[in-house]
Amino acid sequence: MSTSKTYSPQEFESKWYQYWMENDFFKSVPDEREPYTIVIPPPNVTGVLHMGHMLNNTIQDVLIRKARMSGKNACWVPGTDHASIATEAKVVAMLKEQGISKKDISRAEFLKHAYEWKDKYGGIILEQLKKLGASCDWDRTAFTMDPAMSEAVIDTFIHLHKKGLIYRGVRMVNWDPKGLTAVSDEEVIRKEVNQKLYYIKYQVASIKSQDGGPQSKSQISNLTSEYLTIATTRPETIMADAAICINPNDERYLHLHGKSVFIPLINREIPVILDEYVTMDFGTGCLKVTPAHDLNDYELGQKHQLEVIDILNDDGTLNEKAQILVGEERFVARKKIAKLLDEAGHLEKVEDYKSQIGFSERTDAAIEPKLSMQWFCKMEEMAGPALDYVNNGDIKLIPDKFINTYRHWMENVKDWCISRQLWWGQQIPAWYAPNGAVVVAKTAEEALAEFKAQNSKFEDLSVSDLRQDEDVVDTWFSSWLWPISVFDPTVCGNPEAKGNADINYYYPTNDLVTAPEILFFWVARMIMAGHEFRNDVPFKNVYLTGIVRDKLGRKMSKSLGNSPDPLDLIAKYGADGVRVGMLLCSPAGNDIMFDETSCEQGRNFGNKIWNAFKLIKGWGDLTPTISEENNTNAVAIAWFESRFNEALAEIEANFNSYRLSEALMATYKLVWDDFCAWYLEMVKPAYQSPIDKKTYEASLGFFQNILKILHPFMPFLTEELWHDEVFGHRNTKDCCIVAQRPQVGNIDQKILKEIDAVKQVVSELRNIRNSKQISPKEALSLSVKSNSDIDYLAFKGIIAKLANINELSKTEEKLSGAASFMAGRDEFFVPLEGSIDLEAEKESIQKDIQYLEGFLKSVNAKLSNEKFVQNAKPEVVANEQNKKADAEAKIKILQASLVALG
Structure with missing residues (x-):
């Protein structure tokens, strides 16, 4: 199969993806090879591909393709998450458009609509990932x-309940008034917002009621003219106030000890309580205590036995207990109550507040x-082993800067609210x-048996008498089982199970690629579940990506349109091109400043590779000569x-350290600089002249190896060129x-050093041509005064070919009237026959001497610093000493050149 003249990725990308799929290249089954496993962070079924997905899945695909080419049994498990809150909101909105309200239909009817929605839209993102080249084992899609998997969730719930780790109780939770459900702490995004601070005046009562209970103003015969001012951002909750709290050490309010005040507008009497919890220097030093609407207030209320x-x-919206503004939405009520307070003379002032x-x-x-009333999962017992795995290095966080964050979370873990007031999800198995x-039981029948076993009073109870809990479990309660349940869901809830062939082969998985913001509420919980049900880690490495931002540093989002x-x-x-563009600027754990020009750079890189291949292939159009290759080409090869x-060793080291961006950059430089800019130019035959056979075959061999190391990054381009007819028929x-x-082979440091010097000589000669405006066609003479062990005459062919010299000779003296330059410590002279200025x-x-003197000064300052010399590693000190010797030698040579110029 031949390739087209121009690089047009759209012509072959879908072709090769289909080919890989049809020939089961992504498919994995247990065998004798070493497994390499990744489970995809399951995107929400509501999702469509965004830049964060692009980065995350490109990284996973690079890792899985490299493992596959390294002889491992690579298995990348794809799938989607049902996303309870987001999906239910989508379905409710869809039904509303059809004139159907959720409250008017049964749970079964709603779920029927939800599954229809999921079947229609839920797989969109997975299909989009195929465009990116994601080489998942799609037969394993979960x-x-x-x-x-739902059964696994139920079994897990029952197992943890039996262990006493799941319980039901009334607690202060995060409530989503739009989703109409509780959410966990980790599903709450903290944002700084502009607000108002309202200073509200509460009238002080002169006496308390005889029985200590609340009174109305009409019952108080002797009201004071004093007002107590509190500062709050939430005036709409004053009707739920249960007390005003002051610090007992606050001398401003000593006279209020034992007093009470009236809530403005509704005139309900509440006590003044004392507690050191109150900060004296914030606001007015007085705190309104609203136990039903603030976690800290609730705890304060419990301590002082306040009404909730x-x-x-x-x-x-406000309910009847508010007495005023009933039915008003909370933020609307805030504006209205501020106006009412002002009109009644109870609003002292309003300030801007963040x-x-x-x-x-x-x-x-x-x-x-x-x-x-919610269901909770105790976390402290499970958090201990999950923390140990990371502290002991059994699980590595990449980069390790996130270990302290992880440790802080795990050492301060709180019980997990796992119930959600939704229908889309796994219904809680409580009856x-x-x-x-x-x-808690799996079925109504099992629940009935449990009831009857508990107490004889349930003897006449029947299945029809039982009601299952309406709530579903939190979505994360299913996804924390993901690395286990995708292989063998029957293990979940059953730690004694031996497991099937899949889980015993693929588990624990190797690498997890995910975002730092879900380090606790997904990553940590998967580690807990892994320990609970497999007594092992779920993965060995966690590669944490950064946030994709635009070039102005803003997080990319639809709302910003960026x-x-x-x-x-x-x-x-x-x-x-997009894969390369994303990876060039994405070091692990750091945010990515994405610019579309990066994708353009990626495409240009593809074009460079394409054209380099066409150049080599073109050499084969003229029958290569069978004669031995010339010495110049032999050296180049x-x-x-x-x-x-050398580059491959660097690339592999970067991969082993999960420095994927650096691995790509090393590959990029090898291809663009070393192969295209230098090697091909060294061996390129004269126009319309044949190349020798050995050089031609060596060049094709090099290119084929380049395709192999490029493939994880650029799978489509490499596969297209791999199948070109120049490589012969492939099955x-x-x-x-x-x-x-490829495996890292012999590295000849001597020739690497020599060619680096030769490349410098060529570059300097080109600079002389540019600065002196000498035509590239005009051959130059070159003399070398060698101060090193490099034999430049052995490289005369390369220098002549790349810099057009007609003579290369040795000299023991400096040549006067010649342009000069240095390569390392070696001096070079180009006679210009009077044309030199x-x-x-x-x-x-x-200028060169001045620069080197400044550099030498900074090196000497380091070496004269006793603290540096004592504390630095010996090899670091030795490197500085080498820099000093090198700079001194160059200065001496340049000074001699000045003398030679008169």
Whole structure:
């Protein structure tokens, strides 16, 4: 199969992806090879491909393709997450468009609509990942609500409940008024917002009621004229106030000890309580205590046995307990109550104020703290082993700067609210008797048996009397099982199970690629589940990506309009170009400043590779000569072979350290600089002249190895060129995707050093031509005064070919009237027969001397610093001493050149 003249990735990308799929190159089954396993962080079924997905999945595909080419049994498991809150919101919105309200249909009817929505839209993102080149084993595609995986969730719930780690109780939770459900702490995004600080005046009562209970103003005969001012950002909750709290040490308010005040507008009497919790220097030093609507207030209320008054409905509107503004949405009520307070003379002032507010990750609604009966999972017992795995290095976080964050979370872990007031998800396996008693069981029949075993009073109970809990478990309660359940869901909830062939072969997985923001509420929990059900880690390495930002540093988002459509980028630059563009600027754990020009750079790189291949292939159009290759080409071949191995060692070291961006950059430089800019120019035959056969075959061999190391980064381009007819006929399975990755071979440091010097000589000669405006066609003479062990005469052919010299000779003396330069410590002279500007040449040399003297001064300062010499590693000190000797030698040579110029 021949290749087209121009690089057009759109012509072959879909072709090769289909070919790989049809020939099962992504498929994995257990065998005798070493497994290499990645499980995809399952994207939400509501999702479409965005730049974060692009980065995350490109990294995973690079890792899986490299493992596949390294002879490992590579298995990348794809799938999607049912995303309870986000999906239910989508389905509710869809039904609303059809004139259907969720409250008017049954749970079964709603789930029927939800599955229809999921079947229609839920797989979009996985299909989009195929455009990127994601080489997942699509036969293993999983969904967190697949029947077997849902059963695993239920079994896990029952197992943990039996262990006493799951319980039910009333707690203050994060309530999403838009999603109408509780959410975990980790699903709350803290944002700094501009608010108002309202200073509200509460009238002080002169006496308390006889029985200590609340009174109305009409019951108080002797009201004072004094007002107590509090500062709050939430005036709409004053109707739920249970007390005003002051610090007992605050001398300003000593006279209020034992007093009470009246809540403005509703005139309900509440006590003044004393507690050192109050900060005296914030606001007015007085705190309104609203136990139902603030976690800290709730704890304060429990301590002082205060009444809990919840004035908000689940949807964030005021209920009857508020007495005023009933039915108003909370933020509307805030503005209205501020006006009412002002009109009644109870609003002292309003100030601008910035503070952190929690927002629901899924709906972006402002979170309400709310007392609610929920199911919780105790975390402290499971957190210990999960922390040990990371502390002991059994699981490596990459980069390791996240270890302290992980440690802090795990040492301060809180119980996990796992119930959600939704229908889309796994329904909690709890069953209620008519009297409110509850048991946890898999089925109603098992629950009935449990009830009857507990107490004889349930003897007449029947299945029809039982009611299953309406709530579902948190989505993360299914995805924390993901690395286990995708292989053998029956193990979940059953730590004694031996497991099937898949889990015993593929588990634990190797690498997890994910974002730091879910380090705790997904990564840490998977580690807990792995320990609980397999007594092992779920993965060995966690590669944490950064946030994709635009070139101004803003996080990419649809709302800002600064995020390109990944599919548009692929259409424009090709998948390979986009992959390279993303990876060139994505060191692990650091945010990526993405610019579309990076994709253009990636495409240009592809074009460079394409044209280099066409050049080599073109040499074969003229029958290569069978004669021995000339010495120039033999040297070039020996050099590039060593340079390739040197670069390959660097690339492998970067991969082993998960420095993927650096691995790509090393590959990029090897191809663009060493192979294209130097090697091909060294061996390129004269126009319309044949090349010798050995050089031609060596060049094709080098290029084929380059394709292999490029493949993980640029799978489509490399596969297309791999199958070119110049490489001969390839059978169905002879593909780049499974080609054996090259191994690091011999590295001849001597020839690498020599060619580096030769490249410097060529560059300096080109600079002389440019500065003196000498035509490239005009041959120059070159003399060398060698101060090293490099025999430049052995490289005369390369220098002549790349810099057009007609003579290369040795000299023991400096040549006067010649342009000069240095390569290392060796001096070179180019006689220019009077055309040289002696004064300009002197000025240039003097500038070089000044630079080297400044450099030498900084090195000497380091070496004269006793602390540096004592504390630095010996090799670091030796390196500085070498720099000093080198600079001194160069200065001496340049000074001699000045003398030679007169």
